[in-house]
Amino acid sequence: MSGFQPGNGRTARAKRGDKRGAEARPDETVTFAAERAAAGIDDIIGELNRDLVGLAAVKKRVEEIAALLLVDRARQRYGLTAPRPNLHMCFTGAPGTGKTTVALKMATLLHQLGYLQTPSLVHAMRDDLVGEYIGQTAPKTKRVLDRAKGGVLFIDEAYYLYRGTDSKDYGQEAIEILLQVMENDRDDLVVILAGYKDRMEVFFESNPGMRSRVAHHLDFASYDIEELTAIGRLMLDQANYYMSPAAEQALRGQVSAMMTGPHFANARTVRNELELSRLRHAHRISSDLRRAWTRDDLMRLEAPDILAAEPAGGAPA
Ligand SMILES: Nc1ncnc2c1ncn2[C@@H]1O[C@H](COP(=O)(O)OP(=O)(O)OP(=O)(O)O)[C@@H](O)[C@H]1O
Ligand SMILES: [Mg+2]
Structure with missing residues (x-):
């Protein structure tokens, strides 16, 4: 040189x-x-x-x-x-x-x-x-x-x-x-x-x-599913959320299904999925106007929050 x-x-x-x-x-x-x-x-x-x-x-x-x-x-x-x-x-x-x-x-x-x-x-x-x-x-x-x-x-x-x-x-x-x-x-x-x-x-x-x-x-290197799940946990932890065991299973399934898709973007896809989950969680909680939710309820994502209601493949990358 x-x-x-x-x-x-x-x-x-x-x-x-x-x-x-x-x-x-x-x-x-x-x-x-x-x-x-x-x-x-x-x-x-x-x-x-x-x-x-x-x-x-x-x-x-x-x-x-x-x-x-x-x-x-x-x-x-x-x-x-x-x-x-x-x-x-x-x-x-x-x-x-x-x-x-x-x-x-x-x-x-x-x-x-x-x-x-x-x-x-x-x-x-x-x-x-x-x-x-x-x-x-x-x-x-x-x-x-x-x-x-x-x-x-x-x-x-x-x-x-x-x-x-x-x-x-x-x-x-x-x-x-x-x-x-x-x-x-x-x-x-x-x-x-x-x-x-x-x-x-x-x-x-x-x-x-x-x-x-x-x-x-x-x-x-691209992440494997273990790493992607760990990335999801970390992102949620940094925002004071966490997943129930069933929700984590759901995330794993959801991300696995997306991994082979053309728009898959590793950790960014996980971040986007979790943003959507946060939206569903908020909707689920806030729609029940009379129920008294705890601090823990405000932090915990459940499986239905992770899984999109639309058919598989319909969610953005
Ligand atoms: N190993 C990791 N652990 C935790 N979070 C991660 C990890 N890798 C990436 N992220 C998160 O994923 C998102 C995307 O990462 P980043 O923008 O750095 O990727 P990139 O390689 O620059 O993507 P692109 O090629 O599309 O620009 C960011 O929010 C980042 O914080
Ligand atoms: Mg970049």
Whole structure:
């Protein structure tokens, strides 16, 4: 890879807004409990583990990236300069597998470690970057880059930027600008490309420059029914609801039936189903005007709340 710019550790650190400050003496030692605490890493990793069911490989990779940056920071204090680690990433996985959620946490992590000026994430898709007519694309792309500067630019379904067969397409122009910025403004912007794994692979095949600029590939596996049920329990718990055993069985059956459908979107489907259940629960409770409901009744979803009254397949994904 070209363009690695070994910089002066001191300026690089100042630029990254590293709050750890003072230079270390050569005989000083470092402990990573203290390093982690200073950067607030354990809070973010703890949140990641608490809020997200499964995703073991992704969580491990996030830990590894955090470790890389913690060590990089410590080394800088000893004057052990090195190029800033490349932080552009690619998140692949089916819809609703947690890519956006993890990207938001990654932005916070990179900010807290001092590798981004802000914890903000700008979400963009093809239409935000590529114009329809000549002369529109560069300003469009640059506007998005300006907004994202200092934080994360998250490009969803990045492969739609590239239409190899269409010579009149302006996607390639956006890609060229992105490639340049990913190389030259690495200290100011982290780009995360997201989308389906197979399509992303085809995109990288046609855009080797893009592949070589992405350092971290995180693959988000689709959830199995155990994980989807656990995700449902967690979502309800966070909103002070819970399922009766029969309701949980019903959710399991409902989600299993939807898993093979064309609109299935993993955890998002579970969230949407539970939103509908909440609606039915509210209707069930509030329709019985005279009955005295308990606090527990207000929290507990029952099987009929989970199961749609309409025929199977009629519910939205
Ligand atoms: N492992 C998980 N545990 C708990 N909740 C999850 C998990 N994965 C995803 N979710 C929840 O599911 C919803 C969808 O997740 P998210 O938007 O991050 O998915 P995505 O991969 O970005 O989807 P898309 O490709 O469609 O944009 C969010 O509400 C998120 O909080
Ligand atoms: Mg998303």
